[in-house]
Amino acid sequence: MTRVGAVDCGTNSIRLLIADDAGDGALTDVVRDMVIVRLGEGVDETGRFTTEAIGRTRDALDGYVEAMRTHGVTRVRMVATSATRDASNRDDFFTMTAELLGRVAPGAVAEVISGDEEAALSFRGAVGDVSTSSTGEGTSSSGEGTSSTREGSGPFVVTDLGGGSTEIVMDSAAYSSNIGCVRLTEHCLHSDPPTPAEVDAAEAFVAERLASAFAAVPLEKARTWVGVAGTLTTLAALNLGLEHYDSEKIHLSRHPIASIERICRELVAMPRAERAALGPMHPGRVDVIGGGALVTLALAREFSRRAGIDELVVSEHDILDGIALGLLD
Structure with missing residues (x-):
């Protein structure tokens, strides 16, 4: 083997x-x-x-x-x-x-x-399970997310929201934008919590950086949004009401966009001490999760507007899986 x-x-x-x-x-x-x-x-x-x-x-x-x-x-x-x-x-x-x-x-x-290869590897790693697999049973304590999954429906749009870049990919169409949770935080979000002016500046920066991606990828064709990487898996954990980060419960969980948007807005407004007290929050994400939340909000709004998508599927499988699968080719 x-x-x-x-x-x-x-x-x-x-x-x-x-x-x-x-x-x-x-x-x-x-x-x-x-x-x-x-x-x-x-x-x-x-x-x-x-x-x-x-x-x-x-x-x-x-x-x-x-x-x-x-x-x-x-x-x-x-x-x-x-x-x-x-x-x-x-x-x-x-x-x-x-x-x-x-x-x-x-x-x-x-x-x-390159950003294009990063997007392709993330897509390969993320979508394999979504179309065919199901995970554990049950719903969150709030009832707003579920760790049960049903068969996924393509075409899929996959987003890999990282620290320095965000990849948006659908089959052969992909775009890598120089915007991520660390880059946005260092560029715009300096106060604790961020001031309204900082948030406004951050939202404008995100919109400017994602505009080319939204123009390059035919989002109107997408039926299922699959999100990978730490910002989105953490948002999923919070929406599921988990006391601790649990990869098995997070993997392939589904979340109404309205619920994800609510959590994003709450995180942006929180001081870091409150974020750090959240059970599933990794200490290394405390200071940058607000930036990731603002990128997520921009993605959610555009996917809803352009494709009518009202749900986010979160995968724990991503570029790592794409790299490993490539070693087996």
Whole structure:
């Protein structure tokens, strides 16, 4: 059996998937992990990685390399996305990652992928389960979200809302926008909580950055919105009323857009201390979830207006799964 290791290094987090080939284009998870390293901290302003950010990323990747060695990974691929595309000193990052990845597979290096490839990998990883699978039973305590799923209905529009970029993809149409929860927070949201003027400026910035994506992707054809990555999975956890983050309950859960919009507005208005007290909230998302919520609001409004979509399906499977599946081709 082939065992593969996929690593995704984004602006906010670095993540690992070790998986086995289950046949028929499916994966069996062995290890799935995420560490908030904030690699892209300050990159939007300075154009460079900080020494501290590279150090945090190195520490997390070192642990991932040891996990891959322990579990007998035979094929590995690491991709880097928005922040690494933007950083002028990215060679420091590549030197570090080559040293560590070489312990698993000699000659392995991290790859900076384009926004188009990021979108394609996210789409491949996200939609496989949506059309055919179902997960656990039951509804949230509020009744506003459900962890039961029914068969998905294409065409699908997938959004990967990351720290530095947001990908919107439908089959062969895709667009990567330089807007994400970290980038938006550092650019516009400086107060705790953000002032009305900051929120207005952030909404205008989001609208400007997403306009090209909305023009490039034929949203009118979409029937199902599938959202991936930490902002949207956290929103799902909150809407389900979870006391703690639970991937199994979140995966393929469905949420009325009206409920997601309400939670987004509440998060934007909350001071950080209140966000931190929310059970499913990862400490590394506390300061940037408001930015992610504002991007989500813009996406929800456009999908509702253009395609009549009134529900969000949240998937825990994303670019990591797309990377791992590609290693099995």
